[in-house]
Amino acid sequence: MHPPEHWMRLAVDEARKGLGFTAPNPAVGAVVVKEDRLLGKGFHAKAGEPHAEPMALRDAGDAARGADLYVTLEPCCTHGKTPPCTEAIKAAGIRRVSIGCTDPNPAHAGRAYAILREAGIEVFENVLGEACRDVIRAFAHVQRTGFPYVSLKLATSLDGRIADAAGTSQWITGPESRERVQALRREADAILAGTETLRLDNPSLQPRPSDGHRPWRIVPDRTGTLPLSLKVFTDEFRDRTLCLLGPEAPAERRSALDAAGVSWMNVPTRNGVLLWKEFLPELAKRSIHHLLCEGGGKLSAALLDQHLVRELFWFQAPMLLGRGGRPAVAAEYLFADAPRLTRVSCEELGADLFARYFPMPS
16 A cells, blocks of 8 residues: 555646646645545646646546545635635545645635535645645745745856856756756746846747746846847747836837837836845736746845845856856855855756755844
8 A cells, every 4th residue: 555645746746747837826736546546636737727636536537436635735715716626525525635735825724624624524634745835835935925936046167157257158067957957947937037147148048848838037127228139039939028127227128128029117226236125026916926047146146135035956067167257146245144055955967966955044
C-alpha cells in the first residue's frame, strides 16, 4: 500500500502544470484513489475553467464513489465563476479527502473542512503540506500582503559577475542552467528585466519552448528612452509588454506605445529610482502574482534595497571574471546592513550550481 504522501506527490505534480496560467487563482492539483489504485487526476488549467477537484472526479467517473480524494489546496466552498468544489465532492460520493494546505484566502480559509465533515466525509489535513504550500507561495503572498511575489534570478560567475569587462554575458552558465531558467519563466506570471539588460541583450523574455504560456514582460523605462525597435516592443507578443514610465518620460512616448499596441503605466520615482513598493500592488491587481526578475545589477540592487525580493534563484558557473566584470548586485553594503539569505536547496546542473535562497528577516 502506498502512503498518503505518495498520492499527494502526484497531486502536486498535477498542480505544477497550472503554474503561470491560473492567476488570479492558485494552481491546484487533485487525484482520486481507491484500493491503492489511481482512478483519476486533474489540475486547474486557467481562471474561469473547472478546478482541479471536478477535473479529477470527471476523470474517475462513477468509480469515484467511495474513493479517496487527494487535493493540494483546501477545496473552494463559494460560488465564483465555477460552482463550489465542496458540492462536487459530496455529489461524487467521495468518502475521504486528504488536503495539502489551507486556503490562504480569508473568504475560504478553513470552511471546507467543516462543510465536508458535516457531510460525513473524513478529512485529513496538512498532508505533504510543505510541498503543497510551495506550489501556492506566490498566491499566498498576494493574499497576505497585496504585493506580487518577487523572485530574483542571477546567472553569475563564481565571483558574482553577470558580464565581463566588455559587457559580454552570453553564455556564462551552461545549457542545463539555461533550460532551468526557461522552466522558471514558464511558471511566472511576468518577467522583469532592467534597462541595461534590454539594451545590451535585446531579449524576448519569453519562455522557450512556451508550452502555451506567454507571461507579461515588465519593462522599466523611467525616462522613456529605450529604443522602440527592441523585441519587447515589436514582436508578436508586444501586447504582453507593460512599460513602466516615470514622470520624466515625455508625453510622446505614451502615444508611441499606444500606436505600437504596447501597454504602459505611470509609476512614481525618487532621485531617479523607481519606487517599486508604491506601485507593485497595482501589478498584483492585474493578476501578476509571481514576478520573476532577471536583472541586471542596478535593478537587482533596487529590489533588494526596497526589501521586495522573496526568493533568489542563483545559477553559478565555474569561472572567474574579476573586478572588471559587472556585478550581479550593483550596490555597496556595509557588513552590518548586508542582505542575508537562507539557502533552502542546492543542486548541480551540468558544471554549474543552482541554489534557491529565501531572505532572512531584516
